[in-house]
Amino acid sequence: MSAVPVEANDLQAYASSVASCTRCRLAQGRTQVVFGSGNPSADLMFVGEAPGFHEDKQGLPFVGQAGKLLEKLLAGIGLHRSDVYIANVLKCRPPGNRDPQPDEIEACESHLFRQIEMIEPTVVATLGNFATKLLSGRPLGITRVHGQEQETTLGGRSVLLYPLYHPAAALYTPAMLEVLESDFARLPALLGRVLVPTPEPDLALVAAPSPPAEQLGLF
Ligand code: URA
Numbered sequence: 001m002s003a004v005p006v007e008a009n010d011l012q013a014y015a016s017s018v019a020s021c022t023r024c025r026l027a028q029g030r031t032q033v034v035f036g037s038g039n040p041s042a043d044l045m046f047v048g049e050a051p052g053f054h055e056d057k058q059g060l061p062f063v064g065q066a067g068k069l070l071e072k073l074l075a076g077i078g079l080h081r082s083d084v085y086i087a088n089v090l091k092c093r094p095p096g097n098r099d100p101q102p103d104e105i106e107a108c109e110s111h112l113f114r115q116i117e118m119i120e121p122t123v124v125a126t127l128g129n130f131a132t133k134l135l136s137g138r139p140l141g142i143t144r145v146h147g148q149e150q151e152t153t154l155g156g157r158s159v160l161l162y163p164l165y166h167p168a169a170a171l172y173t174p175a176m177l178e179v180l181e182s183d184f185a186r187l188p189a190l191l192g193r194v195l196v197p198t199p200e201p202d203l204a205l206v207a208a209p210s211p212p213a214e215q216l217g218l219f
Pocket of ligand 1: 049052066
């Protein structure tokens with residue numbers, strides 16, 4: 001019997017199938033697909049924007065300067081990148097690191113949703129505007145919503161979505177870095193939070209008693 005959990009095999013198999021993706025124009029300019037990396041059954045998942053130069057070359061997300069900062073922030077809360085899962089909205093590098101285009105996001109988003117479904121994180125931390133808008137389904141920018149967790153349904157499960165500033169933006173803006181650090185410091189508490197499963201519509205629940213006190217903060 002294999003020692004590798006089935007989910008890890010499934011995620012690996014999915015990564016292999018995505019490696020030859022040609023759903024959008026970015027397939028032409030990439031060195032390789034940057035699927036994602038880390039613990040395939042992580043409780044905490046980060047979603048960034050798109051691979052940059054170094055990520056495209058190495059095939060791993062967040063390995064450049066922004067990645068170094070992300071690793072430092074993780075270390076600050078006692079975590080290593082191998083404890084979490086890191087992915088991006090786009091799996092291929094946009095030329096010259098330009099912004100993702102709407103049709104590229106649309107072509108790629110099912111890869112991300114499938115990843116979330118397989119990893120089953122309890123907290124999904126979105127890094128920057130693109131991931132935040134896509135996964136919240138709302139147009140509100142990161143400056144408005146950073147540090148404000150919201151319960152949402154992703155991959156058919158209840159997760160806590162936690163928008164954060166993108167580390168690349170914080171690299172050169174000390175005030176933003178301070179905010180990112182203090183938002184980051186709340187992650188352990190959010191991970192310790194128990195989520196209420198998405199309820200099936202059930203008329204019998206209408207007269208159900210109030211939830212226990214520790215769950216009240218979610219609403
Ligand atoms: N920025 C991102 O959004 N993702 C990466 O993988 C690297 C930099």
